[in-house]
Amino acid sequence: MWNFLKKDLLVLLRDKTELAVLITMPLILTAILGFALGGLMSGETDAMESKLAIVNDDNAEEGFEHFVSELDEQPIPEDAKQRIIEGAEAYQPSTIIQETFKSDELSSIFELTYLEETQAQEALMNEEVSAILVLPEDFTFKALRKMLLNEGNGSELTVITADHSSVSASTIESVVDMVIGQMNVMTAISMESQGAITFSEYEMSPGEIKSVTDRDPMSAMQYYAFAMAAMFGLYIASTIARKSYVETFQNVYSRIVLAGKHPMFYLSGKGISTVMLVTIQVALLLVISIFILRAFMFETLTDWLGIGLITFVYALCVGAIGVLLTSITLLFESASIPELFTGAVVSILAFLGGSFVPQTQLPEIINTIGNFTPNGLALTAYLQWSQGLGFEYITPSLIKLLVMAVIILVIGLVLFPRKRVV
Amino acid sequence: MLETVNLKKVFKRNIAADDVNLYLDEGESVGLLGPNGAGKSTTISMMSTLMKPTTGDVKWNGRSVIQNPSEIRKELGVVPQEIALYQELTALENLKFFGKIYGLSGSNLDRKIEEVVDHVGLNERQNELVKNYSGGMKRRLNIAVALLHEPEIIIMDEPTVGIDPQSRNYILEMVRQLNKEKGMTVLYTSHYMEEVERLCDRIYIMDHGKIIATGTKDELTSILSSEESILIELDRDQPNLIERYKQQESILQVTETEKGIKLIVPKGSHQLGTIFDLAEEEQAQIVSMNVQVPTLEDVFLHLTGRKLRD
Numbered sequence: 001m002w003n004f005l006k007k008d009l010l011v012l013l014r015d016k017t018e019l020a021v022l023i024t025m026p027l028i029l030t031a032i033l034g035f036a037l038g039g040l041m042s043g044e045t046d047a048m049e050s051k052l053a054i055v056n057d058d059n060a061e062e063g064f065e066h067f068v069s070e071l072d073e074q075p076i077p078e079d080a081k082q083r084i085i086e087g088a089e090a091y092q093p094s095t096i097i098q099e100t101f102k103s104d105e106l107s108s109i110f111e112l113t114y115l116e117e118t119q120a121q122e123a124l125m126n127e128e129v130s131a132i133l134v135l136p137e138d139f140t141f142k143a144l145r146k147m148l149l150n151e152g153n154g155s156e157l158t159v160i161t162a163d164h165s166s167v168s169a170s171t172i173e174s175v176v177d178m179v180i181g182q183m184n185v186m187t188a189i190s191m192e193s194q195g196a197i198t199f200s201e202y203e204m205s206p207g208e209i210k211s212v213t214d215r216d217p218m219s220a221m222q223y224y225a226f227a228m229a230a231m232f233g234l235y236i237a238s239t240i241a242r243k244s245y246v247e248t249f250q251n252v253y254s255r256i257v258l259a260g261k262h263p264m265f266y267l268s269g270k271g272i273s274t275v276m277l278v279t280i281q282v283a284l285l286l287v288i289s290i291f292i293l294r295a296f297m298f299e300t301l302t303d304w305l306g307i308g309l310i311t312f313v314y315a316l317c318v319g320a321i322g323v324l325l326t327s328i329t330l331l332f333e334s335a336s337i338p339e340l341f342t343g344a345v346v347s348i349l350a351f352l353g354g355s356f357v358p359q360t361q362l363p364e365i366i367n368t369i370g371n372f373t374p375n376g377l378a379l380t381a382y383l384q385w386s387q388g389l390g391f392e393y394i395t396p397s398l399i400k401l402l403v404m405a406v407i408i409l410v411i412g413l414v415l416f417p418r419k420r421v422v
Numbered sequence: 423m424l425e426t427v428n429l430k431k432v433f434k435r436n437i438a439a440d441d442v443n444l445y446l447d448e449g450e451s452v453g454l455l456g457p458n459g460a461g462k463s464t465t466i467s468m469m470s471t472l473m474k475p476t477t478g479d480v481k482w483n484g485r486s487v488i489q490n491p492s493e494i495r496k497e498l499g500v501v502p503q504e505i506a507l508y509q510e511l512t513a514l515e516n517l518k519f520f521g522k523i524y525g526l527s528g529s530n531l532d533r534k535i536e537e538v539v540d541h542v543g544l545n546e547r548q549n550e551l552v553k554n555y556s557g558g559m560k561r562r563l564n565i566a567v568a569l570l571h572e573p574e575i576i577i578m579d580e581p582t583v584g585i586d587p588q589s590r591n592y593i594l595e596m597v598r599q600l601n602k603e604k605g606m607t608v609l610y611t612s613h614y615m616e617e618v619e620r621l622c623d624r625i626y627i628m629d630h631g632k633i634i635a636t637g638t639k640d641e642l643t644s645i646l647s648s649e650e651s652i653l654i655e656l657d658r659d660q661p662n663l664i665e666r667y668k669q670q671e672s673i674l675q676v677t678e679t680e681k682g683i684k685l686i687v688p689k690g691s692h693q694l695g696t697i698f699d700l701a702e703e704e705q706a707q708i709v710s711m712n713v714q715v716p717t718l719e720d721v722f723l724h725l726t727g728r729k730l731r732d
Binding site for chain 1: 470471472492495496498500502504505506507508510511515519520522523524525551567571
């Protein structure tokens with residue numbers, strides 16, 4: 001088997017075009033996407049300056065009282081009610097949003113002015129402000145009711161922008177999204193812990209992505225290092241299948257059969273080569289991302305072992321895809337299926353699996369589908385592990401990958417045209 | 423040693439090989455001659471266990487290879503028409519890969535590689551990538567790989583296609599040595615009549631999937647023993663003259679060649695006078711004239727009505 005692996009490795013290493021696609025391209029994309037989207041993901045907005053008009057139609061005090069009176073009518077224990085009231089008092093949504101823009105980190109970027117809606121519209125038209133943030137009537141009440149009692153539809157914040165200020169407007173939107181996201185996370189934690197963790201124990205740092213563990217927040221570079229590794233691993237499967245077409249076309253495959261090797265030996269050689277090559281490729285990509293792109297760093301041996309395990313399980317799944325594609329290629333004696341996989345399927349899987357845009361920013365339905373793609377599962381496991389979440393968090397993804405590998409492998413073996421020769 | 427029994431292969435509606443019966447005795451060099459598409463490659467694919475026949479059988483020392491493919495495989499070397507090598511590997515890496523597949527290893531593998539590399543004359547360039555080789559060198563390496571496991575019989579499918587005359591000569595001499603000096607049984611397919619004439623003890627002529635003639639070169643050319651070929655070289659194209667020759671009952675066959683006309687006439691029929699008279703009437707100038715005994719090419723033309731390279 002080592003003979004096959006060595007051959008496949010040498011053939012691949014000497015094919016500069018393939019190498020460029022499999023190694024250089026993901027590194028370039030990691031660097032480009034990491035630098036380009038770094039600000040968006042980490043809140044590094046120093047270079048931007050915006051004037052923001054806030055139209056506050058909400059009466060926070062009234063909203064809070066309204067919420068307390070509604071809470072009184074709820075059939076929940078008194079001590080829980082008390083904790084919820086304390087939390088709501090400390091972190092009223094409209095206050096959090098306004099305070100976020102007034103914080104040290106953001107006050108140098110955003111200059112706030114409070115205006116009536118008509119004045120704000122006029123200022124936007126005259127390019128005096130970059131955007132308007134509208135806190136609607138009953139915002140506090142509706143937001144608290146949705147967040148803490150899970151009742152009603154919540155309330156919508158409106159960001160009004162003009163064409164002349166697209167960059168600043170997008171920054172405002174991302175800050176608002178981030179604040180709302182954090183509030184939702186805190187609410188979820190509070191609900192899940194049934195009040196054991198309250199808002200007051202969870203310090204927010206505006207302008208940053210907050211990590212739920214003690215690790216550094218994930219940078220765009222780190223995200224895309226994993227995302228590109230997961231995406232480009234898939235290309236190995238189609239590369240191996242395309243090479244098998246060339247081997248058949250040039251009768252090299254016949255030579256192997258004539259040497260007395262069972263065709264299944266050839267197929268398993270392809271599977272093992274794919275597994276090994278994906279492992280080597282992903283390892284190379286991550287090592288270069290760490291030591292050259294400085295995308296992230298692992299501190300303990302356990303960190304490395306976990307990444308190694310995820311990579312190996314993912315490689316097994318891609319190996320099974322390699323077997324399936326090779327079988328189809330030999331069955332139809334055509335390279336069109338692996339070419340289709342390279343040209344279209346990998347891009348679709350990459351999109352669904354979050355290699356282009358983080359899964360959290362995709363619609364729920366795409367997110368759900370993405371969780372059934374091998375690259376999506378691998379990426380989820382990489383992200384969870386690198387954020388310090390334990391083995392119990394990545395196990396479901398790894399099990400799904402293994403089950404997927406077995407199913408794909410069985411289909412590949414069934415389709416393999418072993419009766420082609422005598 | 424190796425024989426086919428009513429071998430037939432049908433692809434959808436196309437009969438690629440139709441009741442092919444041929445045999446090879448130990449140490450023989452046998453040619454399978456036919457134009458492109460005659461069914462030669464299909465026949466040898468079935469003989470080498472790479473394709474299942476629709477009906478019929480292939481027997482190796484009396485035993486069916488359909489039932490026992492492994493028995494012949496270890497004694498069989500196949501040189502496919504395609505360059506069945508890894509272009510991105512060096513010659514040495516290719517030989518090591520295929521040698522190991524055949525179960526060779528260690529010093530035995532090294533010795534065999536040295537031997538075949540020496541035989542095909544690639545010692546100096548065995549560490550170069552195959553993709554940088556000339557067509558002739560690739561063909562030689564293609565043969566070397568098939569010789570690694572010291573097969574008893576070697577089947578070569580048009581091993582000289584697309585190479586320069588010098589490389590072709592080298593390969594033909596190599597095949598002759600394998601057969602005459604090492605006693606290897608050879609089945610050589612080609613559409614080059616002169617190669618088969620030079621190398622083979624016996625020849626099968628194949629067309630449209632069928633064996634249409636068989637025998638030694640002398641036996642085959644004796645099919646035309648009562649005839650002779652007259653090659654006429656003309657100063658320019660003479661379509662009218664060709665038509666006039668075709669109208670002559672005493673001229674059996676008229677074929678246009680690259681430089682003139684080839685006529686097949688009954689032996690001793692004294693046609694030269696008529697040939698010159700007609701040329702004069704058509705104001706055609708005969709540059710040269712050559713009277714030949716029939717070749718295998720003529721035999722093929724006689725049997726099929728077309729040239730080998732049509």
